[in-house]
Amino acid sequence: MAEIVGGFIVSHDPMITGNPEIANKKQVANVDAAFETIVERLKELRVDTVIVVGDDHYTMFGPHCLPQYLIGVGELEGPEENWLRIERYQVENNVPLAEHIMNYGFANGFDWAVAKSLLLDHGTMIPIHKAITPIPGVRTIPIYLAAAVTPIIPMRRAQQLGAMIGDAVNAWDKDERVAVFGCGGISHWVGTAEMGRVNEEFDHMILNHVNNGDIEALIALGDDYVLENGGNGAWEIRNWICAMAAMKKLTGETLCYEPMPTWITGVGFSELKVA
Secondary structure: OEEEEEEEEEOOOOHHHHOHHHOOHHHHHHHHHHHHHHHHHHHHOOOOEEEEEEEOOOOOOOOOOOOOEEEEEEEEEEOOOHHHOOOOEEEOEOHHHHHHHHHHHHHOOOOOEEEEEEEOOHHHHHHHHHHHOOOOOOEEEEEEEOOOOOOOOOHHHHHHHHHHHHHHHHHOOOOEEEEEEEEOOOOOOOOOOOOOOOOHHHHHHHHHHHHOOOHHHHHHHHHHHHHHHHOHHHHHHHHHHHHHHHOOOEEEEEEEEEEEHHHOEEEEEEEEEEO
C-alpha cells in the first residue's frame, strides 16, 4: 500500500538559482544547505514520489485561464523562465499515481483542472531542481493552487484538497513511499511599494504554527491579515496548508530561516514529520 512518509516546507524563490550572487553569501549557503538536508532526508525515507504543491505566477496561466487547482498527469518539463539559469529538461511524472489522485478527486467532489502536458514555472521547478532531481529515480507529481494571482483559492479549500490527496495516496493499492512539498512563502510583497520588505515576526509565527502542525491556526489568520502582515506573496501559505493536510497528523522542525530583502522574501524551510 502507498503511504505518505514525510513532507517539507520549501522555498521556491526564483533568486535561489536566478540571482544568488546578490544576497549575503552566508545566507545563500544556509539555503543551499537546507536543500541538501532535504535531499538526504528523502533518501533516508526511501521516497519514490514527491507531490509538489506550488502556484503559478502568471507564467503558465494567464488571464484567459486561472484554475483554482490543477494536477499535472502527463509530460513535464521546466523551467519555463530562461532567466533561472537552469537549462530546460524533462521531469519524470508518476503518471499512474497522478491519474489515480485525479480520479479519486473527481469521485469525491474535487473537479480538478488537468494538464496532460505542463511546462513548469519556478513555483514547483526550483524545489524539483534543488531537492528531487539530484536523486535518480524519484518521480514528481506537480499540483498548482491559485495562491499568487487572484482569485485565490480559499485556505479552507486548500486544506480540504490536501486531505483528499492524502486519502487518495492511502487508497493507492501499490507500494509507494510518497513525500509532499508545500512551496513558496513566507513574507514578501510582489509588485507593490513594499517590495523588498520582510516581516521576520510574521515569518516566525507562521513557522511556529507549521511546526506545531496547527493548520487551523494558519487558516484562522485570514487573507486580510496575511496580506497586511506578510504581503500578497505570503498568500502562498495555502500551498503549505495543502501539503500539511495531506499528512493528517504531523510535527515540524525548522531547517532554515533567512530574512532576505535582496531576494524580496523571508525564506523558510521546515521538515514535516508524521506524528
